[in-house]
Amino acid sequence: MTPRVKPWDVRWVVGDLQGCARELEALLVAIAFEPARDELWCTGDIINRGPESLATLRLWRDVGGRGVVGNHEVYALCARNGIWPRKRDTLDELFAAPDADELLEALRAMPLLAYLPACGTGPAAWLVHAGIHPRWRELVTVATAANAGEHDDAWLQRDDVTFATRVRCCTSDGVRSKFDREPTGCPAPYRPWDEFYAGETLVVHGHWAWRGHYRGRNTLGLDSGCVYGGALTAWCQDEDRMVQVPSRQGTYSRSASK
């Protein structure tokens, strides 16, 4: 293990990658990421939808990437085990890879909620893929219960896992809406989940490409829709600043994806 020595340790959190390996590569160059000294987290949905889930996941593994589980990880693991039917997805190459099991088990091991202690001049943060349930108050307790134990097929389908990986708009009781467009269009009685979040600790999340990158009072959204042609957004926690790299979607081809 390489010793981690300040002041060069920097913690980054990147939004939904969705198989956008080339954008991840570009980001790592843009931020001069050094795996031996820096830390890279993802808000989940590392794979699927985009063209290169396998390459994304291998790059992620190779730089020591961490993250929280997203709904596309849940889908991939359930589809792989045959407990959910395969839908239209872009996971064939990943599933056929010789290291598929190793890569998928690394996704399964990711927590639902991760606490990132304050570092540098940046605030502490909770990391979650989609959002926090309105009734979740003591997040340390919630996270301990949610992350504990084996993340088996039953865990993947638990209510807390489903909520935290899928919510965009909900009621104050935590009933979710299927609405997935801009928050301003959210139909009553549903409201964007963060309106019910009363905690003081910053929550960093992804999952809401239509909302894009935004900063609320105590929330930070990092899904700027890279797979749809938006930027790939990353947050440097140490300096509390954002870095974005442009999407390469539309420039992909079979030959270019090697």
Ligand SMILES: [Mn+2]
């Ligand atoms: Mn998602």
